[in-house]
Amino acid sequence: MSIGIYIHVPFCIKKCPYCDFISYPLSGPTVKSYLESLVREINLYGSALADEDKIITSIFFGGGTPTTLPAASFKTVLNEVRSSFFLTEGCEVTVEANPGTVDGPGLAELRQAGVNRLSIGVQSFNDRLLGMLGRIHSAEQAARSVQLARKAGFDNLNLDFIFGIPGQTNHDWRETLHKAVEMAPEHIAAYGLQLEKGTPLAQAVERGEICTCPEETEIIMYRDAVAFLNGHGYSHYEISNFARPGIQCAHNLVYWLNQPYLGFGPAAHSFIRGVRFSNDISLAGYSDKLSREEYPVENKIRLSEADEMSETMFLGLRLSGGVDLNRFYRRFGRWAEDIYSYEIAGLCNKGLLEMSGGYLRLTTKGLPLANVVFREFV
Numbered sequence: 001m002s003i004g005i006y007i008h009v010p011f012c013i014k015k016c017p018y019c020d021f022i023s024y025p026l027s028g029p030t031v032k033s034y035l036e037s038l039v040r041e042i043n044l045y046g047s048a049l050a051d052e053d054k055i056i057t058s059i060f061f062g063g064g065t066p067t068t069l070p071a072a073s074f075k076t077v078l079n080e081v082r083s084s085f086f087l088t089e090g091c092e093v094t095v096e097a098n099p100g101t102v103d104g105p106g107l108a109e110l111r112q113a114g115v116n117r118l119s120i121g122v123q124s125f126n127d128r129l130l131g132m133l134g135r136i137h138s139a140e141q142a143a144r145s146v147q148l149a150r151k152a153g154f155d156n157l158n159l160d161f162i163f164g165i166p167g168q169t170n171h172d173w174r175e176t177l178h179k180a181v182e183m184a185p186e187h188i189a190a191y192g193l194q195l196e197k198g199t200p201l202a203q204a205v206e207r208g209e210i211c212t213c214p215e216e217t218e219i220i221m222y223r224d225a226v227a228f229l230n231g232h233g234y235s236h237y238e239i240s241n242f243a244r245p246g247i248q249c250a251h252n253l254v255y256w257l258n259q260p261y262l263g264f265g266p267a268a269h270s271f272i273r274g275v276r277f278s279n280d281i282s283l284a285g286y287s288d289k290l291s292r293e294e295y296p297v298e299n300k301i302r303l304s305e306a307d308e309m310s311e312t313m314f315l316g317l318r319l320s321g322g323v324d325l326n327r328f329y330r331r332f333g334r335w336a337e338d339i340y341s342y343e344i345a346g347l348c349n350k351g352l353l354e355m356s357g358g359y360l361r362l363t364t365k366g367l368p369l370a371n372v373v374f375r376e377f378v
Ligand code: SF4
Pocket: 011, 012, 014, 015, 016, 019, 020, 021, 023, 063, 064, 065, 098
């Protein structure tokens, strides 16, 4: 069984007003305690798991802002992973980078530590919109971080973008897309801004201080991104993700194919052998448990086979290729077409799904209504 490892780095220089991820302000002693705990957690799982559950095909440092950590700590952590698990040849190792927290020597150190993919949170090439998002970097810093990454030897770059930002026009979005393509990254992710309940941005919208981007504009932006990026050689392989041929994100494919993963760090989630569990979200609670050599787990649930089948369907439908029906049969010993015959027939009749070549996938009409389709499989 091959597995992806996610490592949550829960620190940010400054909280962005739209973000509800778990992150804490940066402080030297807290970072030190976090890194010690992380190493303990990696060792704990490395000692407990059977060899067949330790074959690792991807490692992803996400956050928070992983690039707030000292560059040398990636070498330490990756060496711990290498000594506790078995990394496959060409194992994808990604670090999420904030353009406000990178420099040339730090990126070179990451590359030398074995990081072979960088995911840069550009979000926009428009300074006014970066200000609206409360980002700590400018558009120029974002462009510079791409150059620095190339110079440091990264030949697999993802750039993350957000559309549907309050005050963003179609013209602004097209300018950002043009600039993105000029930078020639191997992979581009484009997400519509989500107003997460309780965040400062959502509260400002509720008070009427900020107007959200109209839904119709957001739909046009999404369609523009798909057409523009397809026209520039990026294959639209997942609802929000675009890649040069053969350079998809191996780690995210683990999630979309509903394969097992282990999450390390506070608030990280894991899914292995039919059990889903998540770590303590508080940094102190996470470190306390590990200092007593206990698993830092807060919630644990065994998924029923019906839950696993349902998740395999709605996660797989996120992929443009769709759900591989033979693979589904090999995994569950039953045909998806039999289990979901009613749902599939209804959605195919409405033109939202299509079945061909052994795959079930969203149609062009179904793509903007993906959430409606997914609900049918829950
Ligand atoms: S840098 Fe990323 S994780 Fe940190 S607050 Fe901003 S969006 Fe959230």
